[in-house]
Amino acid sequence: MAEEMRIVLRNLDKIDPLKIDDYLAVGGYKSLQKARTMSRLEVIEEVKKSGLRGRGGAGFNCGMKWSFSYNIDSDQKYVVCNADEGEPGTYKDRIIMENDPQTLLEGMAICGYAIGSNKGYIYCRGEYPYVVEILNQAIAQAKGKGVLGDFDIEVRMGAGAYVCGEESALIESIEGHRGEPRFKPPFPPVEGLWGKPTIVNNVETFANIPVILEKGGDWYKGIGAASYPGTKVLTLTGDVVNRTFVEVPTNTTIREVIYGFGGGIIGGKNFKAVQIGGTSGGFIPEAFLDTPIDFDSMTAIGAVLGSGAVFVMDETRDIVDVVERIAKFFEHESCGKCTPCREGTKRMHEMMHNVNSGTARAGDLDLMEKLGGVMGVACLCGLGQAAPAPVLTTLKHFRTDYAAKFN
């Protein structure tokens, strides 16, 4: 069986997260020191060489993103950590921040050095006020030790809006506005927070940075899948024996995750479906369980890696009922800025409700597919574009479950 490999969770259970001395004792902040002896461009090249891609779900090359901001001459630049993990079934960033907050701060400070920024923000979701406290303590300790140098970090708390996980909506929220996504371009690395070049990276992305600086981009590049190297922290939920988190190389298969680390299905029942990447992820049938979890392999089967949530459903689960619940989620979380999403999520939920309650009309399933297709291309941001995925993938793989609702 595949082995767990801890890179971002390397200090889990080894240090007291609220004692910076513990972090320093295991080599903490040596990577930042090392980075500061390199040129800014060398740091960015090292990150690029590692092949690290964003762990928030979009999978953009991290070093490349940094280079966009590096290349702009500006009196102020910002480093923003997206700690607004809101994908249902996901809690990996909480685990990282609760167990090793300093590694996040170090990763952000390295980014700050690389792009030429002296100010960072952590946007932590409003559901985690206890994590905000940990982060504030960690920042105070880091400032007390002087390890961050002239790099300042401030925590801002979200207030329960899923859409703020989208980077431009997150930026709007830090600015004190409604969390509505912006039209792009310009993208945040060019014009972000208060109009200044801004790098927004996920917690898990930043947590990889100190290790990449320590061991080198070549070392990192050799782990897991070639096109999406490194590890991924996954959170297992639903009908799986071990409802837990696990950090694995990205070439680990879905089957190894569910049956190996997850211990299989509760009560010895049969597997029905798994939804990976959060509530916006596609549903995956048994036929695809031998797919590696890396970004491109998942995309190839019409699914996503997304946030790394692994939501397992056994044979007794009513797929249509689950998808109706998910459709309700998107209707609730749509920010309302663009019509395809505001109206689309509402109508999709309406039709899913009708199907689930046995009052749908003939032709509704085709209409849902058509609506989903339109939303995928016409919605302004990732929320609306991904919202139909659970509907579309279940219509594809579990159509008989829908048909049964018409009887």
Place this chain on the structure above:
Amino acid sequence: MANYQEIIDTYKDLPGGLIEAYHAIQREYSYIPEEAVFAAAQAFNIPKAEAYGVATFYSYLKVGKRGKNVIRICESAPCHIAGADKVVAALEKELGIKMGESTADGVFALEFAECVGQCQATPVITVNCKPYFDVTPEKIPTILAEYK
């Protein structure tokens, strides 16, 4: 209890500090008094509509009175299949109110929430953001007793 005007004044010079100010008001009041929204508009020098727009955009912010202890029930898919509906029914029965309402004595407010990020132990409820794990209808009276 700190006056909302004093709280707002603490944050008015913080760039983008409006949401932080609203959070701080809620820590005192459990909700945002409507007058506080207008006071915030003045302090942050923005139109009332904008201050109101922000206060009503976020599901964790509530303009107008609600109970002191906010109970949220996660309804997202992992909690949904784990039996969140039974927890909802038990809470409504125990408190004698429906989802979205507050108890007459002002002690509890009952709200739906989307994922609270504690999916290792579904279904999950939170009281004032403190999570409770693997919640069953039988556990509800004990949990509520902590806040009575």
